[in-house]
Structure formats: structure tokens, C-alpha cells
Amino acid sequence: MSEFEIRRASEDDLPAIVAMLADDPLGAARETPDDLTPYRTAYEQLAADPNQHLVVAVRDGRPVGTLQLTVVPGLSRRGSSRSIIEAVRVHSDERGNGLGTRLIEWAVEESRTLGCRLVQLTSDATRIDAHRFYERLGFEASHLGFKLQL
Amino acid sequence: MSEFEIRRASEDDLPAIVAMLADDPLGAARETPDDLTPYRTAYEQLAADPNQHLVVAVRDGRPVGTLQLTVVPGLSRRGSSRSIIEAVRVHSDERGNGLGTRLIEWAVEESRTLGCRLVQLTSDATRIDAHRFYERLGFEASHLGFKLQL
Numbered sequence: 001m002s003e004f005e006i007r008r009a010s011e012d013d014l015p016a017i018v019a020m021l022a023d024d025p026l027g028a029a030r031e032t033p034d035d036l037t038p039y040r041t042a043y044e045q046l047a048a049d050p051n052q053h054l055v056v057a058v059r060d061g062r063p064v065g066t067l068q069l070t071v072v073p074g075l076s077r078r079g080s081s082r083s084i085i086e087a088v089r090v091h092s093d094e095r096g097n098g099l100g101t102r103l104i105e106w107a108v109e110e111s112r113t114l115g116c117r118l119v120q121l122t123s124d125a126t127r128i129d130a131h132r133f134y135e136r137l138g139f140e141a142s143h144l145g146f147k148l149q150l
Numbered sequence: 151m152s153e154f155e156i157r158r159a160s161e162d163d164l165p166a167i168v169a170m171l172a173d174d175p176l177g178a179a180r181e182t183p184d185d186l187t188p189y190r191t192a193y194e195q196l197a198a199d200p201n202q203h204l205v206v207a208v209r210d211g212r213p214v215g216t217l218q219l220t221v222v223p224g225l226s227r228r229g230s231s232r233s234i235i236e237a238v239r240v241h242s243d244e245r246g247n248g249l250g251t252r253l254i255e256w257a258v259e260e261s262r263t264l265g266c267r268l269v270q271l272t273s274d275a276t277r278i279d280a281h282r283f284y285e286r287l288g289f290e291a292s293h294l295g296f297k298l299q300l
Binding site for chain 2: 014017018021027030031032038039040041042043045046049051052054068070072073074075076077078079080081084086087108111112116117118119120121122123124125131134135137138139140141142143144145146147148149150
């Protein structure tokens with residue numbers, strides 16, 4: 001099996017990324033892969049913001065994983081920046097191949113390179129397998145994640 | 151008792167903000183209010199980033215509360231931006247006066263104005279009073295918050 005590469009997402013990757021966001025128990029009801037217009041607008045914002053790192057994992061030219069890494073400067077912890085991981089997805093064909101681990105390890109290493117002192121993410125309370133996964137990678141479920149829909 | 155005003159923090163507010171970050175059971179071990187140098191560097195990053203909104207609540211010219219609101223663009227949820235609230239503090243003299251509520255309500259309203267579809271925050275699992283506070287304000291503890299120190 002060929003190796004995969006993690007690289008910055010381009011606009012051409014949008015259909016594949018949105019399909020992965022939608023192919024998920026929670027994402028299915030929230031995404032519209034048949035209408036990419038709102039995603040293209042958001043992609044332009046991401047591409048213009050130096051603190052945003054939207055990446056894809058590519059195998060044989062095909063995007064099969066994605067995540068978004070955001071660097072957040074801040075005053076807390078002696079002016080430390082932290083990074084936030086969002087929108088982690090692995091294509092259904094590639095689950096169980098260690099690709100999720102590679103993506104998170106990439107994000108942790110990139111956060112270190114970018115000078116962050118902390119990496120954080122939230123995971124829906126129903127995603128029990130994901131919780132075990134993050135704990136295996138050294139993350140600690142030390143916080144509750146609160147959300148308010150507007 | 152006079153009303154307070156919520157406004158963007160200036161560099162002159164840094165000593166008061168850092169003192170509030172440090173005057174906290176978790177912050178005491180993490181902050182160095184006697185050495186502002188790293189905070190000044192971080193403040194410059196915050197001030198230069200249009201997605202960062204560091205504010206203070208001021209009463210009679212004195213900063214007595216603070217929070218940082220970050221807008222994060224993203225592809226998920228049809229290209230929705232979300233906002234993240236961090237580093238919420240209320241001066242010990244002002245607790246129980248409704249200032250925390252005013253700060254969070256400000257952040258929610260500002261998030262709406264900025265086009266966000268979701269407001270999120272994490273709260274240390276030990277801060278039980280804070281959890282009740284956020285639930286009263288309409289937030290749902292739907293997620294676990296994972297952290298990894300670098």
C-alpha cells in the first residue's frame with residue numbers, strides 16, 4: 001500500500017473534503033455536499049488567514065483525510081499560543097489504517113513548530129471511540145466542552 | 151453602584167488583565183504578573199489579528215473583568231464560522247455582581263454580529279460553579295475538551 005502525504009488543502013480539494021465532512025453520523029445532517037458555494041466562501045477566509053492550516057492527507061493523488069489546525073495567540077500561560085484541532089475526518093475506505101493517528105501527530109508536530117504550548121480539541125460526548133483515540137495519543141480529557149448554537 | 155463598560159483592551163490594560171489571570175486557583179501557578187514582557191509580545195499578536203477580540207470590562211476607569219473572543223472560520227456546518235471564548239476572568243472584588251454574565255452575553259452578541267453560527271468554550275472539569283454558570287446562559291456541555299501540553 002502506498003504512503004500518503006499531508007499537505008495544505010487547495011480549492012480543488014473542496015469536493016473531497018466536504019464529502020468527508022458529510023460522511024459522518026453527525027455531519028450528515030449538517031452538510032450539503034451538492035452545493036459547494038458556502039464552502040468556497042469559507043475556504044477563501046481560511047486561505048487568507050495565516051493562523052489557519054487546513055490540510056488533506058493524500059494517497060495516490062486522492063484526498064482521504066483532513067483536519068483544520070488553528071493557532072490562537074493569547075495572554076494566558078505567560079502569553080502562550082495554543083492550537084485548536086477541528087474537523088478531523090478520515091475517508092471510510094481508510095479507517096483503521098493509522099491515518100487518523102498520522103493526522104493528529106502531524107497537527108501536534110506542526111503546533112510545536114509554530115511555537116504553541118498547548119494543543120486542544122473538543123469531541124462530541126457521543127464519540128466514545130474518538131475519546132479513546134485521543135487519550136492514546138496523549139491528550140487528557142481535562143475539560144468540558146460547552147457549545148451554544150446561534 | 152456605577153455601570154461598567156465593555157471595550158477592546160489596550161496595552162495599558164495589560165497589568166490589570168495579567169493580575170486577574172493570576173488571581174485564580176489554576177492561574178496562580180501559570181502566570182508571572184511581575185514580568186509582563188511575554189504578555190506584551192502576545193498582546194501585539196492579538197492586536198494585529200482581526201479575528202481576535204480581547205476585551206475588558208471597566209468600572210470607574212478600572213478594568214475589573216476580561217475575556218478573549220476568537221473567530222474561527224471553517225468548512226464544517228456549511229462553511230460556518232464559530233467563536234471561541236477563552237481566559238474569562240472577573241476581579242475578586244466584583245464577583246457575584248453579574249459581571250461574568252454581562253461578559254458572556256457580550257461575547258455571544260458580538261459572535262452573532264460577526265456572523266458566527268456557534269459559540270464554544272472549554273472549562274476545566276474542576277470548575278463546577280463555572281459549569282452551572284455556562285448552562286444557565288444556555289450553553290450545553292455536549293463535548294469533552296482534550297488538551298495536550300507541549
